Amino acid sequence: MSGTDPFVLAVSRVHDGLGFLPDDDYVVVVAEGTVVDLGPRARLLGRYSALPLVDHSGAVLTPGWIDAHVHSTMPGNGRPIEEVAPAPFETRIAVATANLRAHLAGGVTTVRDLGSHLDYLAWSPGPGLMPRVLRYGMPITAERGHMHLFGGALGAARTVTDVARANLAAGADGLKLVASGGGTLGTVPHETTLTSDQIAEAVRLAHAQGKRVTVHALTNGAILAATAAGADGIEHLGFLAADGLSHVQQEALEAAVAAGVVFGSTLGCNEAYLHLSGSNGTVEHDEQSVRTEYYRRNADRVLGAGGRMAVGTDAGWKHTPFGAYVRELQPLAGAGVPAERLLHLATAGNADALGVPGLTGMIRPGHPADLVVIDGVDFAARAPKVVEVVVAGRRLVSSETQW
Ligand SMILES: [Zn+2]
Structure with missing residues (x-):
């Protein structure tokens, strides 16, 4: 056969x-x-x-399951972006090949890559059987902003329009923006880094081509800005306030839910660290425990408010491995999502959220x-x-x- x-x-x-x-x-x-x-x-x-x-x-x-949030060219073995992003194209593609095979063996037949270099858009996945790969290109981020090492940073002479057009011209399936800090050195997760007008410009360019826009938005301010700009998605469930803690701002939650914005779950990405042997008692263990706790609580809030959710792992980032999609389904099940709904979210629901309902799901x-x-x-x-x-x-x- x-x-x-x-x-x-x-x-x-x-x-x-x-x-x-x-x-x-x-x-x-x-x-x-x-x-x-x-x-x-x-x-x-x-x-x-x-x-x-x-x-x-x-x-x-x-x-087949759909992972709405991966970083294909990152190893997911704890090595940070500062170490892996400078690797040559061939090395990054070898990492992506192994990652995509592992994810496929774990039941994932479609991934959406939400952050890689521009050259990743030119690669034809293979050899051998591969998941379907949707690629959003270089994340559009502030100067020295979160994930700037992928090459999508703004500057005095480089606008959102420039980076968005470069991605779209290279064949990006959608656009990813970074509207708050994150895990990149020198950035602050609870700082908002893009304006609503900047996000709206990317939305205008992507939507003109029938493509989607999703925004890394850890703060209430970034969630509000992305929603006001007409973005289709918000990654993570941070709802961070100025004190660095998670306080869901009712206005941000209600605006996003009313606009039908899809929240990317990434519940398992902090928890991944807790699974590592030897992680107990470290400062990072404490931080990741706190994040795991508030992501779960915020998932409850979003789902309870009637919000949309896409199932995404953030595989590749930091300690989140490929081939472990089930680790994203488990905390959602633990948060009370019944198996029937969970499997819908992971398949047809994600296909809708990604704008590819005829392709898969x-x-x-x-x-x-x-x-x-x-x-x-x-x-x-x-x-x-x-x-x-x-x-x-x-x-x-x-x-x-x-x-
Ligand atoms: Zn990510």
């Missing part, structure tokens, strides 16, 4: 991106990159008996076949095992030998 041959996948339960289908025991028929049929095993299996059967009876099928005839099979959905109790991954109709197992 070669990578593109048709096959039949049999499972017990199916979440089609919107919700669980009633009853058990389904088959999905995949051919030429597309789902061509989906229905009860008893009714369909005979009709497709000539095709190879991939039998995962007892398991759960969902659309659903299981239905005629839709591209991006699929993941897992051995359970009680995310709060345990991390499920990923037992099958299909992207654009190709099975990961059948392609592994090409690596």
Whole structure:
């Protein structure tokens, strides 16, 4: 069976991106990159008996997962941006290749890269099977601002228009802006660094091409500025105030929710540090514990207020590894999001948030076949095992030998 041959996948339960289908025991028929049929095993299996059967009876099928926030060219092993950003193109691409393969094996069939160098836009992902990659290019940031090492900093002679146009001309799928400080040395997370007018200029240029804009906005002020500017997304759940602590400003929350702005979750990115052996008792452990706590609390606030949320890991940044998407689903499950909604957010919900609903995120005839099979959905109790991954109709197992 070669990578593109048709096959039949049999499972017990199916979440089609919107919700669980009633009853058990389904088959999905995949051919030429597309789902061509989906229905009860008893009714369909005979009709497709000539095709190879991939039998995962007892398991759960969902659309391939979408990670709305990664940094493909960063290793996620604790090395900071100051160390890894200066690496040559070939080194950064080798890192991205390993990262994307790890994420695919972990069930992620689409990633949105929210911060890399401009040259990353020119790379064709491969060789071997890769997730779909949406790339937002160099983050547009203040002079010496957070993530300036990717090359997207503003300056006396370099405006938002200049950097936005450079990204779009190089093929960026959307634009990322940085409206507050963050984990880059010399920046202050609770300082707002871009004005609403600056963000609005990027929104104007991206929207003119049907592309989205998301904004790293850790402060209430940056959330307000991004919302007023018409941005589509806000990354993280900081709601930081001038004292450096998280105090959700009701006005910022209400404005973002009313505008339908999507919050990128990144609940697991601080927690990643807490999983490391030897991290106990360090200053960073204390800081990351505090952040983990308020991100969870703020996720509750946003969801409770009817806000939209995209599931994103921030993989690559600092200690957040690729291949561990489930670590983002687990804290959301722990925050009370039921499995059915969680799987919707990770698939069709994220596809909507990213503006690519026809590309991926659903299981239905005629839709591209991006699929993941897992051995359970009680995310709060345990991390499920990923037992099958299909992207654009190709099975990961059948392609592994090409690596
Ligand atoms: Zn990030």
